Amino acid sequence: AQSVTQPDIHITVSEGASLELRCNYSYGATPYLFWYVQSPGQGLQLLLKYFSGDTLVQGIKGFEAEFKRSQSSFNLRKPSVHWSDAAEYFCAVGATAAGNKLTFGGGTRVLVKP
Amino acid sequence: SQTIHQWPATLVQPVGSPLSLECTVEGTSNPNLYWYRQAAGRGLQLLFYSVGIGQISSEVPQNLSASRPQDRQFILSSKKLLLSDSGFYLCAWGREGFTEAFFGQGTRLTVV
Secondary structure, three states, rough: EEEEEEOOOOEEOOOOOOOEEOEEOOOOOOOOEEEEEEOOOEEEEEEEEOOOOOEEOOOOHHHHEEEEEHEEEEEEOOOOOOHHHEEEEEEEEEOOOOOEEEEEEOOOOEEEEE | OEEEEEEEOEEEEOOOEEEEEEEEEEOOOOOOOEEEEEOOOOOEEEEEEEEEEEEEEEEEOOEEEEEEEEOOEEEEEOOOHHHHHHHHEEEEEEEEOOOEEOOOOOOEEEOO
């Protein structure tokens, strides 16, 4: 069964500083990987996804993520954080078998200091 | 384009009362449908998923149930709510054969 670990529960970053959110997954085959963002009281919005090919993927809102098979990681990065990036971020791994289910990590809450 | 509707947005229910949350998808056919729950300060837990009408798979044993009476309609139900059923419920859909999921705006359920 697949699993996802997000080691950081909270991260505080200053506006304009860079941001990196960690994600480690466990899956027996080539994974489908996703990052979602959730604003308070809202649903989840897809930031980016990795299926195959180039291991550095670009997403919306200036985010990017890098797939590293050797480290079983899919870390999310943004070079310069804006106050509007304060939210909770979820990494997820998908499996095409058994209903194409997504398994989510526990999430990382990002606080942005002015 | 595809859209997903989930209602109600907020619900306060007494312990022991029934529950019915509805989710519909527009602009696609034969979607995979999902119900997730997000407890306070925790990640998302998959409750049910469906790959077709009448086909429901349960991930976690509990007093909730799901039904898919129509291709693009997914309903989450309970006969008697427990305090532990409180949380944020999210419906999602995905295209057949793909794992990417698109989420509704969620329902905040408080059981009192």
